[in-house]
Every structure is written in C-alpha cells, then in structure tokens.
Amino acid sequence: MNTQDLLPIPGFDQDMFRRVVGHFASGVTVITTSHDGRLYGTTASAVSSLSMDPPMMLMCLNRSSSTHDAVRAAGIYVINILADHQEDLALRFGRKGADKFSGVGYTVSEHGGVPVLEDVLATITCVVTEAPQGGSHTVFFGQVVDARAASGNPLAYYRGAFGRLESVRELDTYRKVRRWVLSRSTPSGGELEIHNLVTALGAEPDDVFNSLVKLTTEGLVSRSDSGAFQVTPITAELSDGLYEGRAMIEAGVIASRAQGFDEGLLETLLQLTKDMEGIRCSADGSLRDFLELHSRFHQSLVRASGSSQLFESYRRLSIAGVWTEAWDDTDWRDLLDHAELSRLAEALRTGETDAAIDAVRAYTEQAKHFARLAIASRGGAV
Ligand SMILES: Cc1cc2nc3c(=O)[nH]c(=O)nc-3n(C[C@H](O)[C@H](O)[C@H](O)COP(=O)(O)O)c2cc1C
Numbered sequence: 001m002n003t004q005d006l007l008p009i010p011g012f013d014q015d016m017f018r019r020v021v022g023h024f025a026s027g028v029t030v031i032t033t034s035h036d037g038r039l040y041g042t043t044a045s046a047v048s049s050l051s052m053d054p055p056m057m058l059m060c061l062n063r064s065s066s067t068h069d070a071v072r073a074a075g076i077y078v079i080n081i082l083a084d085h086q087e088d089l090a091l092r093f094g095r096k097g098a099d100k101f102s103g104v105g106y107t108v109s110e111h112g113g114v115p116v117l118e119d120v121l122a123t124i125t126c127v128v129t130e131a132p133q134g135g136s137h138t139v140f141f142g143q144v145v146d147a148r149a150a151s152g153n154p155l156a157y158y159r160g161a162f163g164r165l166e167s168v169r170e171l172d173t174y175r176k177v178r179r180w181v182l183s184r185s186t187p188s189g190g191e192l193e194i195h196n197l198v199t200a201l202g203a204e205p206d207d208v209f210n211s212l213v214k215l216t217t218e219g220l221v222s223r224s225d226s227g228a229f230q231v232t233p234i235t236a237e238l239s240d241g242l243y244e245g246r247a248m249i250e251a252g253v254i255a256s257r258a259q260g261f262d263e264g265l266l267e268t269l270l271q272l273t274k275d276m277e278g279i280r281c282s283a284d285g286s287l288r289d290f291l292e293l294h295s296r297f298h299q300s301l302v303r304a305s306g307s308s309q310l311f312e313s314y315r316r317l318s319i320a321g322v323w324t325e326a327w328d329d330t331d332w333r334d335l336l337d338h339a340e341l342s343r344l345a346e347a348l349r350t351g352e353t354d355a356a357i358d359a360v361r362a363y364t365e366q367a368k369h370f371a372r373l374a375i376a377s378r379g380g381a382v
Pocket of ligand 1 (some may be wrong): 044047061090093157
C-alpha cells in the first residue's frame with residue numbers, strides 16, 4: 001500500500017501527535033550533499049542505523065527540503081553527527097538559506113565530493129540504495145561507504161529542545177563518590193586516591209576522576225598543590241551556603257506553581273511528616289531514618305518542578321550524609337523536628353504560597369543552626 005493514499009484519521013490532533021512523538025529522544029545530525037556544484041545541508045533527527053551486514057543507515061527528509069532534492073539527484077550524502085556544543089550548527093542548518101556553509105569548516109569527501117563538516121562527533125557517508133516515500137517524507141536507505149568518529153558527547157534533541165546526554169554509569173559513580181566523601185569514608189582533610197575509589201566502588205577511573213572534579217566545583221573536595229584530591233572540611237560558611245541554595249530552589253519551585261501541587265504529592269508530603277513524628281517519638285528511631293524522610297520530603301517537592309536539571313542541582317547541594325556521622329544518636333531529637341515541614345505541607349495544601357515560602361525559610365534557619373552546632377562540636381569543621 002502506498003502511504004500517500006492513506007487518508008488522515010478524522011479529528012486526529014496533529015499538535016498532540018507532535019507533542020507525543022517529541023518524547024522520543026534522538027541525536028542531531030546535519031545531512032550534507034552537493035549537486036551541480038552547489039552545497040546542500042539540512043538538520044535532521046530522523047536518522048537511524050538500519051543494518052550491520054551490509055552496513056546501512058536510513059534517514060528521512062521532507063520532500064519540501066532542498067537538500068532532499070539534492071540527495072535524490074546526487075545519490076550520496078553524509079550524516080554529520082553533532083557534538084553537544086554544536087547547537088548553533090543545528091540551528092543554522094535547520095533553516096532555509098543559500099549561505100548555510102559560509103564560515104563553517106568542512107572538507108570534501110573522497111567518495112562523491114560531498115561536504116563533510118569539521119569537528120563533528122562522527123561522519124557516515126552513504127550511497128542511496130532505495131528512496132521510498134512515507135507520508136510527507138522520503139526514506140533514504142543508504143549503504144555506508146565511509147564512517148569515522150571522534151571523542152566527545154552527542155547533542156540530543158528531546159521534546160523540541162536541545163540537550164545533553166548524561167551517562168547513567170557516570171552519574172551513578174558520581175553519586176557513589178559523593179556519598180563516600182560525605183560519609184567521611186576518607187576522613188576530612190584526607191587524600192582521595194583514584195585507584196582506591198575505583199576498587200572500593202567498582203567504578204571506571206575516568207568516571208571517578210570526573211566525579212572528583214565535579215565535587216571540587218561543589219566545594220566538597222579540593223586539590224592540593226601537587227594535584228591530589230582531598231576531602232574538604234565542611235565549615236559553617238560552606239554549610240550555610242548550601243542550605244541557602246537549597247532554600248532558594250524550593251522557594252522558586254513553590255512560587256512557580258501558581259496552579260498548585262497535585263493531590264498525590266500533597267498526600268505524600270503529609271504522610272512523610274507523620275512518619276517523621278513516628279521516628280522522633282520512638283525510642284529506637286534513628287537520626288539516619290529521620291534524615292532520610294527529610295530528604296524524601298524535600299526531593300518530592302523539587303521533583304514536582306518537572307525539571308530533571310533543577311532536581312539534580314538540588315541533590316548536589318545536599319550534605320545530609322555528614323550529619324549522621326557528626327552526631328551521636330542521642331541529642332538530635334531536641335534540635336531537629338519536623339514542625340516547619342508540617343507547616344509547609346499544610347500551606348501547600350491550602351495554596352498559601354507566602355506561608356509555604358515562610359516555612360521553607362524557617363526550616364532552613366533551623367537546619368543551618370543544627371549544622372553549625374555539629375560543626376562547632378567538631379572544632380569548626382566536619
Ligand atoms: C532538531 C531538528 C531536527 C530536524 N529533523 C528533520 C528531519 O529529520 N527531516 C527533515 O526533513 N527535516 C528536519 N528538520 C527541519 C529541516 O532542517 C528544515 O526544514 C530545513 O530548513 C530544511 O532546509 P533545506 O530546505 O535547505 O534542506 C529538523 C530541524 C531541526 C531543528
């Protein structure tokens with residue numbers, strides 16, 4: 001059946017379809033070719049590997065694209081896979097225009113004399129074998145005649161916006177190294193040796209190194225003159241700054257939620273404050289469990305922003321791990337309660353934004369005070 005003969009589904013909402021399809025994350029490429037002495041290029045995300053034996057790719061171009069006609073005529077094209085800093089190229093080639101290549105570095109492929117962009121993450125040169133039509137597009141099946149890759153990270157495209165991929169393995173290592181540092185598995189001021197962490201955490205050396213660099217930017221790790229990584233002692237100033245940063249994010253999330261929070265979240269927050277009460281009142285309730293509920297409360301709130309970036313920034317400001325080590329298990333009940341969090345949960349339920357932000361501030365002051373006492377009791381640094 002020819003897909004062009006298919007009738008549109010009556011009442012089918014194209015905007016909705018575009019939004020739903022946008023949930024499929026992809027990389028970003030620029031398809032280049034040349035024809036009749038002219039260079040052509042268009043940004044394309046509808047690209048996929050098709051077969052290993054023989055090596056084949058497919059890519060889909062709208063028939064209204066001038067690059068489409070040039071690829072058809074030339075019978076050869078290059079898929080230039082963009083790196084994460086090449087959003088400008090994606091935008092430049094995503095528009096119509098005769099001078100797309102001006103100021104862009106490129107070489108000309110041995111095979112077919114097609115422009116190959118410089119400094120991209122990878123290039124794959126293909127010869128068109130078939131070009132069937134699908135709706136408004138042509139699907140170009142291409143046999144691979146050349147393929148090269150450089151090091152770097154890909155530019156991603158998701159729900160109409162460019163982004164960066166975060167490797168799950170790297171993120172996992174970062175979280176483990178952070179936990180290691182905060183739990184003082186290497187004592188405060190001590191040296192963090194990469195090969196020890198690699199063995200202890202079962203991680204890749206590069207990931208451990210990158211995690212330590214990230215923790216350096218967060219102020220939790222420092223580098224000595226010889227370049228060694230060391231656990232930075234946490235002082236009152238550092239701890240105050242982190243709590244204030246977190247409060248700012250929470251207040252921002254609350255203020256931006258004029259339409260309110262969903263019922264499920266409000267119930268979760270209230271339940272968490274009840275569970276905190278249970279732990280505080282029970283003789284064998286531990287500070288670790290209490291702080292775990294605190295974390296869950298705050299994280300649930302920030303997660304409601306819907307922004308994974310904001311949520312990750314928020315997590316990076318947490319130093320809760322050090323307090324379980326810094327306090328012995330007896331005295332925390334007098335210093336840390338959940339009254340402000342209950343007030344916050346209630347204010348969110350009744351939609352009182354000012355009262356909710358007030359509770360965030362009051363809670364933050366209490367947390368800062370708690371942290372300062374722990375730090376002072378350890379001689380000014382933990
Ligand atoms: C991120 C992104 C992805 C795109 N993906 C495709 C695609 O897969 N196929 C396509 O035909 N157009 C795609 N486009 C749109 C074309 O790049 C755009 O229509 C361009 O102006 C065509 O230029 P041309 O007529 O010079 O070939 C994409 C644009 C952007 C910004």
